[in-house]
């Protein structure tokens with residue numbers, strides 16, 4: 176299939192009010208889409224199901240799945256034109272409108288409350304977030320999806336729709352879990368600064384410590400579930416016009432049962448805080464809005480693929496005996512927006528520690544908001 180055919184099929188699905196997801200994995204050139212055949216809301220029971228999952232921030236709430244068996248799956252390679260990045264330039268942080276003054280005041284108050292709570296408790300980190308509402312004239316979300324594909328080739332770019340739940344788009348830089356058989360990969364992502372034409376940047380102690388806390392937490396939480404685990408030292412990575420610190424963590428799981436592994440991580444300190452329970456309580460009582468699926472996770476769950484034994488083998492007969500491998504590829508739902516009533520609800524947040532400076536943390540959320548806003552206006 177060609178890209179325009181896949182985009183045409185998902186557009187028809189949208190017009191018909193039927194659920195679908197379309198996505199492109201980081202640095203990949205294939206668009207995948209799953210089109211559900213009716214508008215039932217399917218809920219995950221135990222994470223042994225196969226399909227595409229969409230899970231909210233609050234892990235007490237239900238995870239939605241487009242089950243593989245209830246969907247038509249289609250795919251296409253990206254057009255050459257879509258594949259090359261448009262290299263969006265960063266919008267200046269100085270364009271702050273009157274509306275933004277109120278948002279700024281409220282968010283700085285929340286950040287300060289986070290810092291005070293950390294100073295007077297055992298909390299080490301809290302990720303506080305906000306929502307920004309942007310009017311949109313665009314009535315065709317496929318164009319937004321196409322712009323995201325063009326702008327963010329290294330991100331997990333998606334559009335997800337269910338008529339009974341909502342319409343979401345995003346370009347996430349963060350893998351929650353990638354599992355093939357028993358092998359897993361994940362990452363500890365934290366720390367943010369604006370990209371200014373160089374990857375050779377210095378990180379201050381606040382960002383280094385914040386990212387280190389995330390790495391330690393992930394290693395600690397995964398230890399009971401793995402027979403092997405290792406983390407590489409943090410590196411600077413680019414996500415749109417932002418830089419983050421990232422450590423890659425990988426190893427071997429003890430069992431294929433994913434539910435415990437997923438929820439030992441989710442929500443990670445990259446989106447919630449440390450200790451997890453106390454940070455989540457702070458968020459639910461103080462943010463004053465519902466994160467819904469922002470900082471939840473989404474992606475392929477238990478999809479099967481046939482791996483041939485050895486593609487170099489001369490013995491063609493042997494190649495016929497491949498092994499069926501299950502794989503899951505889940506991403507954290509960051510740098511995302513929900514489209515509702517001709518408006519884009521853009522979600523942004525950042526990690527607060529005892530060393531946070533409220534004005535800097537505010538500006539960080541403004542910078543993060545441009546990942547979505549740059550494709551809207």
Ligand SMILES: C=C(O[C@H]1C=CC=C(C(=O)O)[C@@H]1O)C(=O)O
Pocket residue numbers: 302304364365366367419444445446509510522523524525526527543
């Ligand atoms: C919570 C967000 O980012 C997280 C991921 C990377 C860096 C982050 C930070 O520097 O605070 C956040 O933990 C967001 O983009 O809304």
